[in-house]
Amino acid sequence: MKKKPTIFMVCFLFFVSGAMVFAAPNAEKLYTETQVLDLSGQSLASIKQSYEKLNEARTRDYQQAQDDMLKSRSEGDVASYREAYARLDAIRSYTMTKDQSDQLLNRILAEDEPSRSEYASWLYQVSPYYRPVLTLDFSASGEDFHFSYRQQVRNAPGSEIKLPDQSQMNFNATKVGVLAGWGLTPTEVTYQSGETIVMPSTNQTLYAIYSSEVRFFDALSGNEVVKKDVEQGSEIEVPTPTVSDPSSLFVGWYDKSNRMLLDEQQTYTFNGKGASFEALWKSLAFEQVKPLYYAETALPKQTQLGVGFSFQNTGNVDLEGLQATLKCDSPYVTLLVDSLYIGSLGSGRYTTNNSRFATTEAQNITGERNTFRFVVSSSAPSLSVLPFTLTLTDAKGDSWSSTFEFTVK
Secondary structure: OOHHHHHHHHHHHHHHHHHHHHHOOOHHHHHHHHOOOOOOOOOHHHHHHHHHHHHHHHHHHHHHHHHHHHHHHHHOOHHHHHHHHHHHHHHHOOOOOHHHHHHHHHHHHOOOOOHHHHHHHHHHHHOOOOOOOEEEEOOEEOOOOEEOOEEEEOOOOOOEEEOOOHHHOOOOHHHHOEEEEEEOEOOEOOEEOOOEEEOOOOOEEEEEEEEOEEEEEOOOOOOEEEEEOOOOOOEEEOOOOOOOOOOOEEEEEEEOOOOEEEOOOOEEEOOOOOEEEEEEEEOEEEEEEEEOOOOOOOEOOOOEEEEEEEEEEOOOOOEEEEEEEEEEOOOOEEEEEOEEEEEEEOOOOEEEOOOOOOEOOOOOOOOOOOOEEEEEOOOOOOOOEEEEEEEEEOOOOOEEEEEEEEEEO
């Protein structure tokens, strides 16, 4: 007898949950209701709520139709499979129409901020027809050239968009000039180059505005020197950048738009509409140096030992023809392999002494291929400190060194 209340309760809960499922409006019913919404008089909040209920029902019904299709397929029931597929196809069509989307957009644009951006972002999510476009027009013309180039950005209204700056320009600055900013009209700067703006709610075009200037920018220090309204034939003093990091080696000033390098010049003769030079630096940072398999504070004697290392190209110039050398001033160390060829390493990349590929993150030191080799003499006193110097030299003779110590067991 004691089991009857339990059985009754289970059955009751099953009945209630089943009734709740059947009571939930399906997507078809809610879609029909959205077709008769008063989009001009009803509040935007209530309209948004109606579409949110529809999307919840669409997700639920869509999943149910997919489950029914899978079940019908497994049971070989063709009729049920076709019925479930037809439901699936119908559910896909339960979306906002273009006319509804346009009516809502008119309402939304009449709102004040921040409501306007909030509702515009919502409309972007639910309407397949609302896709505002920000067009960036890079076009320019001169006495002996003309080019037209546009780039389109499609993002949710209210999201952040970073406008291109001069460093991202691939056009010849000598002919075009230097990017001064972006304008709602082709003649006046509205936004600075590189500025972050908010994605507009309607289609907009921003025009690149170029100026006649010479720009020297050093990304390492953040310093910038700009000479404005430069006349043809002017002699411009080339600045000398300085940094506090002694491992950074200045290569020169480079204008990538026309591949001009100022490496030793103290002055630059200006010809054309503009120039944008970026400071080039060679720089290298050692990440780690360690013996293979043994602790660096307990090296065994009379054993051939391997040493590996990892490093990063921290400059903005690719390093080529890298050669590594290892030296030790201790009389108890005999170097067997003291020179390794490393090859090239791109700017910002990491590698080790034997990596097959450079990466954007630091790498672990593993493997015995292409490693330094040495032996610690049997006469070395225990706890002897062994001083080493690791040097990396590129194809042009520029080098970087790191000193470290290992201890005899």
